[in-house]
Amino acid sequence: MIDRTVSTVIDANKCTGCGxxxxxxxxxxxxLQGDKAVVSGDRSLSCGHCAAVCPADAITVHAVDPEASRYATFAADPSWLPPGEFNTTQLVRLMASRRSCRHFKNKPVERSTLEDLVKIGITAPSGTNNQLWSFTILPDRESVAAFGDQVALFFKHINKLAENGFLRHALRLIGKAELANYYRDYHQSVSEALTEREKNGRDRLFHGATAAIVAGSKPGGSTPKEDALLAVQNILLAAHSMGLGTCLIGFAAIPLKKDIRVKRFLGVPDNEHVHAVIALGYPDEPYLKVAGRKKIVSRYFTAAQTRNGK
Ligand SMILES: Cc1cc2nc3c(=O)[nH]c(=O)nc-3n(C[C@H](O)[C@H](O)[C@H](O)COP(=O)(O)O)c2cc1C
Ligand code: SF4
Incomplete structure (x- = not known):
């Protein structure tokens, strides 16, 4: 449930009534009542905009936890950066330089870094500011590998099901083509990855990552997936700025979405949903330039077009 409790307190002695x-x-x-601001509504988003704009420092929103904006691994600058005052060239360079890393060094990631990444993640927007995201940190290689064992078990089972042609056909006839599509697109590569894993221990799932963050949502939010994925992109970019490589692992997210035993294995409560798994570690991949993207053509809608019947 989204908490709309009002936790805003205004210090009347400081308030100048600027509005x-x-x-x-x-x-x-x-x-505004007379020349003072007052709390008159009975619901709040707890967004903190009022406290951030007040020139008299008269407002405290108690629902906002100062700890959530305190970082252990770098000095944060709490002053507001107005639109247009950041270097777009550098921002785009950071965004375009983030790459899905598939070769990690065998070097642990500090817990303080992982915790800071989660805090950076939650600077993202969320529907109705519900902030009902959840994060599960796998802080070391051993934990990532143990999760990998569960994912491997899950896919062994799926591959076995998918090898049954009669089952694939029967499911397709009742409108469930998922297993047949899986067989067509993934069965062979998953089978190869499972064999390599068993034979020579190659980690084609997490690429040798030494940490992972599982991003999910608690029940009650209006836009749970969007909220979690917005936080995830923040984490990916921040990790790059901190010298870490990342890779979203869709194949690890699937068992967390489909098999409650895997969710329980990681200690994710039954009523939470998982939306993404981020593999993390120190990258062992030297690129020389950014990679670029396929052609994109946006369409326009303009009211003038509609008026002219075009
Ligand atoms: C939802 C999602 C799931 C992904 N799952 C995997 C995965 O299981 N394994 C993997 O190596 N890469 C995975 N990727 C990474 C994509 O392959 C990668 O983002 C894409 O090739 C573009 O490359 P870039 O991230 O380096 O720009 C995933 C990406 C997304 C967005
Ligand atoms: S912004 Fe601050 S000073 Fe201005 S009315 Fe609100 S509480 Fe008072």
């Missing part, structure tokens, strides 16, 4: 907090509040929680 800025009332203007930026998206939920009409605040109003």
């Amino acid at each position: 800025l907090c009332v203007t930026v509040c998206p939920s009409g929680t605040l109003s």
Whole structure:
């Protein structure tokens, strides 16, 4: 359930009555009475916009935890960066330089770094500011490998099912083509990866990552998947800036979505959903330039077009 409790407190002695907090509040929680701002609404997004805009430092939103913005591995700058004041060239360079890493060094990632990454993740927006995301940290290679064992068991089972042509056909006849599609697209490569894993221990699932973060959602949010994935992209970019490589592992997310035993193995509560698994570690891949993307053509909608019947 989304918590809309009002936790905003205004210090009347500091308030100058400028009205800025009332203007930026998206939920009409605040109003001006005489020359002072007051809490007049009974619901709040706890977004903190009012406290961030107040020139008199008169507002505290108690639902906002100062610890969530305190980082162990770098000095944060809490001052607001106005639009247009960041270097776009550098931002795009960071974004385009993030690559899915498939060769990790056998070097552990510090827990403080992993915890900071989660905190950076949650600077993302979330529907109704619900912040009902959840994160499970696998802090070392041993834990990632133990999770890998569970994923391997899951896919062994799926491969066996998919090898049954009668079952594939019967499911397709009742409109369930998932297993047949899996057989067509993935059965062979998964089978090869499982064999390599058993024969020579090659980790084609996590690529030798020494840590992982599983991003999910608690029940009750309106946009759980979007919220989690927005946090994930923050983590990917921040990890790159910290010298870490990352790779989203869709193949590890599937068993967490489909088999409750795998979720329980990682200690993810039954009522949570998993949306992504991020493999992390120090990268062993030297690139010389960014990779680029396929051609993209956006379409336009303009009201003028509609008026002219075009
Ligand atoms: C949802 C999702 C799932 C992915 N799953 C895997 C995976 O299981 N294994 C893997 O090596 N890469 C995986 N990737 C990485 C993609 O292959 C990669 O993002 C794509 O090739 C583009 O390369 P780049 O990330 O380096 O820009 C996944 C990416 C996404 C977005
Ligand atoms: S922004 Fe601060 S000073 Fe201005 S009305 Fe709100 S509480 Fe008072």
